Amino acid sequence: MxxxxxxxxxxxxxxxETEPSEQAAFDAHVTACGRCSGRFHAQSWYQNNLxxxxxxxxxxxxxPSNLKVRITxxxxxxxxxxxxxxxxxxxxxxxxxxxxxxxxxxxxxDPEEPVARHTHNLPPEVRSRGDVMEVSRFLSAHxxxxxxxxxxxxxxxxxxxxxxxxASIANRDAAYVMYDQRGARISLFxxxxxxxxxxxxxxxxxxxxxxxxxxxxxxxxxxxxWLSGNTVYALVSEVDHDxxxxxxxxxxx
Amino acid sequence: MFGxxxxxxxxxxxxxxxxxxxxxxxxxxxxxRLTRSPKDAEDLVQDTYLKAFRFFESFEKGxxxxxxxxxxxxxxFINRYRRKVKEREVAETPAEDIVLDRxxxxxxxxxxxxxxTDFFSKLLSDEVVEALDQVPVxxxxxxxxxxxxxxxxxxxxxxxxxxxxxxxxxxxxxxxxLQKHLxxxxxxxxxxxxxxxxxxxxxxxDAFRNRKKAxx
Ligand SMILES: [Zn+2]
Numbered sequence: 001m002x003x004x005x006x007x008x009x010x011x012x013x014x015x016x017e018t019e020p021s022e023q024a025a026f027d028a029h030v031t032a033c034g035r036c037s038g039r040f041h042a043q044s045w046y047q048n049n050l051x052x053x054x055x056x057x058x059x060x061x062x063x064p065s066n067l068k069v070r071i072t073x074x075x076x077x078x079x080x081x082x083x084x085x086x087x088x089x090x091x092x093x094x095x096x097x098x099x100x101x102x103x104x105x106x107x108x109x110d111p112e113e114p115v116a117r118h119t120h121n122l123p124p125e126v127r128s129r130g131d132v133m134e135v136s137r138f139l140s141a142h143x144x145x146x147x148x149x150x151x152x153x154x155x156x157x158x159x160x161x162x163x164x165x166x167a168s169i170a171n172r173d174a175a176y177v178m179y180d181q182r183g184a185r186i187s188l189f190x191x192x193x194x195x196x197x198x199x200x201x202x203x204x205x206x207x208x209x210x211x212x213x214x215x216x217x218x219x220x221x222x223x224x225x226w227l228s229g230n231t232v233y234a235l236v237s238e239v240d241h242d243x244x245x246x247x248x249x250x251x252x253x
Numbered sequence: 254m255f256g257x258x259x260x261x262x263x264x265x266x267x268x269x270x271x272x273x274x275x276x277x278x279x280x281x282x283x284x285x286r287l288t289r290s291p292k293d294a295e296d297l298v299q300d301t302y303l304k305a306f307r308f309f310e311s312f313e314k315g316x317x318x319x320x321x322x323x324x325x326x327x328x329x330f331i332n333r334y335r336r337k338v339k340e341r342e343v344a345e346t347p348a349e350d351i352v353l354d355r356x357x358x359x360x361x362x363x364x365x366x367x368x369x370t371d372f373f374s375k376l377l378s379d380e381v382v383e384a385l386d387q388v389p390v391x392x393x394x395x396x397x398x399x400x401x402x403x404x405x406x407x408x409x410x411x412x413x414x415x416x417x418x419x420x421x422x423x424x425x426x427x428x429x430x431l432q433k434h435l436x437x438x439x440x441x442x443x444x445x446x447x448x449x450x451x452x453x454x455x456x457x458x459d460a461f462r463n464r465k466k467a468x469x
Contacts, residue, residue: 011425015399017406039359045366046432049373050381051400057378058401063281067295068274071302075266078306119303202292219296220333238333 001029006036013040014047077116111200111218111225111234113169117176118187118221118236124163124178135164139175142166145231147175147190150251158182159247170194179247186237186247193230200225208249215241224248269309273302276319279402280326286397287330288338289386297334301326320404324412327394331414338390356429357436364445365436375444376435384434392427399424 001009009026012018018026030037126138132149139147143166154160159181167176167189174191199205203216203223213226218236224244225234228251235244280301284294304325305312312321365372385393398404398412406424410417439445 008425011428012421015406017421035359038363042359042362042366046362047428050431050435053373053376053378053381054385054401057382058279058282060378061278061282061285063278063298064291064295067281067298068277070295071274071277071299072270074299074303075269075306078303119300219300220293220329 001025003029003033003036006030006033007039010036010040010043011047014044074116111203111216111223111236114187114189114225114234114236115218115221115223117167117169117174117189118185119219121185122165125165127163128161132161135161135177138164139177143173143175145192146229147177147231148228148251149177150188150247157246157250159186181237181239181243184237184239186235186239186244188247189234189236190231193227193232206245208245211249211251213245213248215245265309266306269306272318273305273322276322277302279319280322283323283397283402284326284330286382286385286401287390287394288334293334297326297330300329300333304329317408319402320408320412323398323402323404324414327398327412328414330394335390342389357432361436362432365439367445370439370445372439372444375442376438380438381435384438385431387434388427388430392423392430395420395423396427396431400428 006026006029009018009022013023013026030040126134128135132151136147136149149161159179162178162180164175164177167174169189169191172192174189177188177190179186179188199214200216200218200223203214203225206213206215206224211226211228213224215222215224217223221236221238222241222244223234223236224241224247225232226248227233233248233251235248237244277298281294281298284297284301285291288294288297301322305322308325312318364370385396388396394413395409398409399406404412406417406420409420409424413420440447
């Protein structure tokens with residue numbers, strides 16, 4: 001083993017990651033080479049102290065006190081990771097178990113539930129056959145309020161309507177409309193406006209086609225949400241905010 | 254309304270919670286070092302738990318649950334946040350810092366080691382963390398897993414999803430970058446005098462050659 005190799009192996013040796021034969025060669029070199037011996041001891045002193053400092057700071061660090069509560073609440077909302085019984089039960093179950101965040105918080109357009117529904121990625125209950133007809137009919141048959149679907153040029157925008165299903169948001173039946181943009185999922189949710197209404201904290205406002213949109217990120221997903229009449233709309237996706245704003249703006253056209 | 258829920262849901266949940274919740278602090282700590290944002294760290298941990306619960310069936314009982322959780326979290330981070338973190342880092346890192354081939358020499362480390370210098374006792378752990386946060390994210394990730402969480406190279410390779418050789422080179426590099434930041438910090442704060450650097454062995458070949466030129 002030469003000096004360069006010994007330098008490389010010093011980390012492995014300190015981490016206890018050497019093979020016995022490597023360790024023997026390393027020890028032999030360090031014993032014989034004054035330069036490497038000095039370097040190794042300095043490095044070992046440094047590394048031990050550094051680890052201690054890093055661990056000290058990590059031990060002192062405390063997660064926000066409500067994180068555990070949020071996690072357990074989120075898990076209890078989730079059904080156990082076992083195969084679903086039947087699609088009908090899935091839909092019913094979704095309606096039954098949803099709604100913990102908003103019903104309690106009440107005051108804001110909490111993006112938690114739309115984002116949670118989006119991550120569930122459940123299959124549509126109705127599939128689009130190329131236009132919005134089936135989806136519109138399905139939604140108006142099941143919901144007591146009108147849902148205006150964005151109308152946009154599929155070819156130009158590359159956004160394809162996949163289908164829809166019912167969901168539950170803020171303890172109310174909600175429309176969950178699924179789109180696809182070159183493999184990326186975009187979910188649109190529509191649900192009745194809660195009694196009190198405030199933009200989600202941390203979201204910014206954007207104007208598009210005379211409509212005020214709340215634009216932000218929740219749990220890593222991009223969210224654009226707005227109010228139209230007495231219905232709240234929320235787009236959730238991993239695609240860019242600009243794209244979502246475009247889609248939101250196309251609702252009126 | 255919950256009648257159709259499986260009876261063993263509650264059992265499954267409590268088993269999951271008993272196994273995983275004790276690692277929440279560690280996951281949050283690592284998430285904070287990765288994202289450098291308390292908000293994103295919280296979201297990342299929450300997402301990690303949701304995914305872990307959904308895939309709980311695929312967890313092999315008796316194997317390392319902490320490593321399994323870190324794998325899920327690291328994966329989620331890489332897929333969802335890494336690009337954003339990287340963009341921010343490139344924007345805030347001075348160009349000369351991106352090429353970090355000039356590591357700290359053995360003599361420079363020894364200058365820190367000098368009992369009179371007493372470097373580590375003058376150094377707050379927050380300052381170490383600040384220096385760590387400046388290490389580019391791909392290197393920072395393995396340093397966090399090795400030096401804070403104490404995972405083995407093999408476990409890190411599994412968590413990050415790369416070969417052990419890549420773990421070793423990233424760890425070596427990440428640690429040297431961190432060392433450089435701490436050394437520069439020590440000089441900036443007057444903990445050691447920059448003079449000692451002149452005596453050291455050359456940090457890189459160019460410096461060595463330049464010095465030869467100047468001397469000759
Ligand atoms: Zn040597």
